[in-house]
Amino acid sequence: MKISTRGRYAIDLMVHLALYDNGEPISVKDIAESEQISLKYLEQIVSMLQKAGFVKSIRGAQGGYRLKRNPEEYSVGEILRVTEGDLAPVSCIEEGDVGCAHKATCSTVKIWKELNAAINGVVDNISLADLVEWNRK
Numbered sequence: 001m002k003i004s005t006r007g008r009y010a011i012d013l014m015v016h017l018a019l020y021d022n023g024e025p026i027s028v029k030d031i032a033e034s035e036q037i038s039l040k041y042l043e044q045i046v047s048m049l050q051k052a053g054f055v056k057s058i059r060g061a062q063g064g065y066r067l068k069r070n071p072e073e074y075s076v077g078e079i080l081r082v083t084e085g086d087l088a089p090v091s092c093i094e095e096g097d098v099g100c101a102h103k104a105t106c107s108t109v110k111i112w113k114e115l116n117a118a119i120n121g122v123v124d125n126i127s128l129a130d131l132v133e134w135n136r137k
Helices: 005-019 028-035 039-051 076-084 109-123 128-136
Strands: 055-058 064-067
Touching: 005 028, 005 039, 005 064, 005 076, 005 128, 028 039, 028 064, 039 055, 039 076, 076 109, 076 128
Parallel strands: none
Antiparallel strands: 055 064
């Protein structure tokens, strides 16, 4: 499983908002320049995060974005799921069970389930606050 640039940039954007939070909104343009990410691409990502309720938009000349919650309240897993969808390594074990005719007799489904549990176990147990702390060290 590979995390796309969309997922990686979403995490970068969220870390930036948490790391440089001084009570004022931060413009997407400033984040794009600081993180060296395309402004247009970052605007698409911030839109996804806003629709998910992770960031709030402040309009006006001094507008920008801020986190809606405290950094401790976001997991890397939930940020990735907004931008990447289900993190399952194969479709037959995704949420909503897409159904596989061979699932009952599949000799590899146990591997995929364990890999999925391991992936989710890691990303769901790292908070945005952890990333900010690691960044500051």
